[in-house]
Amino acid sequence: MMSITSGWNDYRPTKAGLIWAAAxxxxxxxxxxxxxxxxxxxxxxQTMAEQASQNAREQLVASICVENFVADADAAANLVALKEESSYQQDDFIEDGGWSNVTAIDEQVTGAADLCAEQLVAMEALPARTLGSDTAPGVIPTTDG
Structure with a gap:
């Protein structure tokens, strides 16, 4: 009777068998x-990289949009008006208000106004603003010794 190890040791595959096994x-x-x-x-x-790049641009511009919206003097009234708009017109409200415009970008970023509107509508109340600050929103003041 032949053992498994001796059968394995005695096995000699053909070239065709080796080629088919490799394939x-x-x-x-x-x-x-x-x-x-x-x-x-x-x-x-490439498609995945382009989609990720577009999503990152949308997120960035939407964040800037929310900051611009909140920094507006009429932010509370604008938020009420935004929430009264239908969901498919909220992005137009944001674009018409100019909050989604970024000076460094020539064209509108598709989807940013929608994201901005979604984030604003989800807010229960506007975040508190620091009054009397002499810097623009998003600018960190520096102290010169």
């Missing part, structure tokens, strides 16, 4: 990598 292992590796390993093609990676 099968390569295909299996690719299937596992793309399906569960998180591998993507170059085109998919």
């Amino acid at each position: 099968g292992a390569s295909i299996l590796t690719m299937v596992v990598g793309f399906a569960w390993g998180g591998w993507v093609t170059g085109g998919s990676a």
Whole structure:
């Protein structure tokens, strides 16, 4: 009777068998990598990078928009008016008010006004502003010795 180890030691695969085994292992590796390993093609990676860049721009401009809205002298009245608008017109209200405009960016960032409106509508009340500050919103005052 032949043992498993001696049978394994005596086994001599053919070249065709080795080639098919290598091809099968390569295909299996690719299937596992793309399906569960998180591998993507170059085109998919480019699309994902562009989407992440757009989302980051939207978030940044929306944050600036919220700051501009809150810093406005009529912020409380504007917040009430914003909440009275229908959800599909709130972004127009933000754009018309100019709060989503960033001077360093020539064109409007698509989706930023929507995000800004969502964040503002979700607020229960406006954050407290520091009155009497001689600096613009978002500027950290410095002390010169």
